[in-house]
Amino acid sequence: MTKTQHQVSNAERALLVGVGWKRAPRFPGMPAGEQGRESLLELVELARSAGAEVAGTVFQVRESADPATLVGRGKLDEIRAEATAHQAPLIIFDSNLSPVQQRNIEEATERRVIDRTQLILDIFARHARSREGQLQVELAQLNYMLPRLTGKGTAMSRLGGKSGGGGAAGRIGVRGPGEKKLETDRRRIRDRVGKIQSSIDEVRKQRALRREARNAVPLGTIALVGYTNAGKSTLFNALSRAEVLVSSRMFATLDPTIRALRLPSNRRVLVSDTVGFIRDLPKGLLTAFRATLEEVQEAALILHVSDVSNPHHDELDEEVDKILAELGVEDRPRLRVLNKIDQLTPEERKALPNGAGRNGSGDGGSVYVSALTGEGIEELLRRVDAVMPTDPVVTLSMRLPLTEGRTLALIHALGRVLSSQVDDSHMRLDAEVPSSVAKRLRLNDFIVEETSRR
Ligand SMILES: Nc1nc2c(ncn2[C@@H]2O[C@H](COP(=O)(O)OP(=O)(O)OP(=O)(O)O)[C@@H](O)[C@H]2O)c(=O)[nH]1
Ligand SMILES: [Mg+2]
The missing domain is CATH 3.40.50.300 (P-loop containing nucleotide triphosphate hydrolases)
Known part of the structure; x- marks a missing residue:
């Protein structure tokens, strides 16, 4: 299984670029581009959540988006100079970029460029905890990346992971493999997308079964x-x-x-x-x-x-x-x-x-x-x-496999263990636990004897 990929490595210095639109709706007295400015402030927080160090910001108010570069060629020179001055190998755009824009900006600035969507996906990747969460995030990342594969080194090095490794110099501006390799890359990603899709279906099926069994007991x-x-x-x-x-x-x-x-x-x-x-x-x-x-x-x-x-x-x-x-x-x-x-x-x-x-x-x-x-x-x-709804405590004797680390941790965290003893690959416990936990244990057949309820 490939690990969910991060595009921002910890403490990586990033220059943030925001755009305000002259024609965006605004309240009377609100300066042009105000929404864009607020959005850029939010991007600063998002970038920090993703682990980046915000080295600086660039803001511009525009009439309309330049289809090739979003911000226009002249502005790109300025962005590049800012990125150099701030020693930022990474540029994060607040707007979403088309694959063409992203490529053109990367070429003009000689920096790695990601947009708002990619940054958000990165944050999700850091938070995805359940198997399904991780799969869904990876799926969204791959789908986003697919039209952005260009045959230059960058896209596949992102897929290949190594966040932080190599640095911008190793990634950017390196002429990638030709069209043939590109086709192979695309096929590889599509295969992976198909595999993830079926894993998600599988995880869902299993979860539905488990949920039925456990009766979707909300824990404490x-x-x-x-x-x-x-x-x-x-x-x-x-x-x-x-x-x-x-x-x-x-x-x-x-x-x-x-x-x-x-x-x-x-x-x-x-x-x-x-x-x-x-x-x-x-x-x-x-x-x-x-x-x-x-x-x-x-x-x-x-x-x-x-x-x-x-x-x-x-x-x-x-x-x-x-x-x-x-x-x-x-x-x-x-x-x-x-x-x-x-x-x-x-x-x-x-x-x-x-x-x-x-x-x-x-x-x-x-x-x-x-x-x-x-x-x-x-x-x-x-x-x-x-x-918080009450969850009366019950006293139980139980026996569960040592492999049930999560359940054991749950009993320790929410209950009080009165005695414990290991036999073979199992743990025998007497403990007081909240009924919601007891219910889960019961549905998993871990309970040997229910002593008292109070
Ligand atoms: N002044 C002040 N700042 C706070 C307080 N609580 C949090 N902050 C600051 O607000 C910023 C965001 O705090 P986080 O706890 O990371 O916010 P969060 O809700 O977890 O953010 P996400 O994980 O991005 O959703 C940090 O700079 C905190 O130091 C508070 O009570 N007072
Ligand atoms: Mg948080």
Whole structure:
């Protein structure tokens, strides 16, 4: 299996290029190209999420797109000079580029060039956790790459992986193999696309079976969702800092975006960080995006994080709500976490509506926090405790194969192990676990005896 490819290597220096359109609709008083400027700011955050170091930005307001180069030949010279001045081997365009534009820009700037879609795919690739998520992302990447194969070295070196290895000099400007090789490359990619497609079908079939068997039991998991840059990962770290148990570390090594957490009532839950939502997501990426959000569908509680210091946060939140509805989780218990209150002035703080619940099923209201300073985190934990569905503890004896690492980690993270003993290739455990976990164990025939319920 080829690994999902990244196009941006860690700490790779990138020059970001944005374009504003004179004729784009705007409010009275809004300067021309304003939307493009905001979009470029978002691109800065996206580039950072993908691991790039933003070396600089270039912005231009244009009447219309140049079909050959998007920005025009003259601007390309400037971009090239900027990239040299900032020592950036990579240029990221905010707009989506046609294969021809991308090739022309690469030639003119002698740099590796990627566009917004490719950058987003890169971020998805970093977040894809489930087998299906990884396959969907790879599929989208290959489909995007196919019309961009040019016979120059670049496209195939991207497919070949080696993110970071080689550097721009080794990749760009090297005359690639001729047409014959190109045809072979295309065929190879198409074969791979076919294979991925059938693996996805297979994974789906298996999952459907598993789901039936497990009755789609939502675990005691909390999913952090929200627009990109809202502060999910910062909150994730703030929340999990409190709990550094051996067992949660064990879970963290299995899955770095899931941590165990203890609520004020002393019950334990799992929190998972997710990929950020992005406005105007290219159509071809929706499936891949949804596949990276599987854990949201399993969550017992959704924490919708938004950035109150962003004047557009209401609009962005609506986008998030829309996608949650598409995922079929609009009725799941939900808490709105209004983050970054440290950024507000005292007046703005006073003007905040109080955190009362809004209408709508599952709405647990809102909580103001600063993930950065820790303000409001305790209150948030109390609210989570109140809104999170109860999951009574049962005491069990069980026997499960040692290969069930995930299940063992889950028992350790969410339950309390009273005794354990290895026999052959199995582990025997007496433990107190929440009923949702017990239900999963039962459906997998791991339970030997149910002692008590309390
Ligand atoms: N001032 C302030 N900044 C914050 C706060 N929380 C997060 N940030 C900053 O906001 C930026 C984005 O934070 P992340 O936690 O990476 O946001 P995210 O939601 O995980 O973003 P994606 O993973 O791209 O979706 C970082 O620069 C954080 O330091 C906060 O409470 N106050
Ligand atoms: Mg994040």
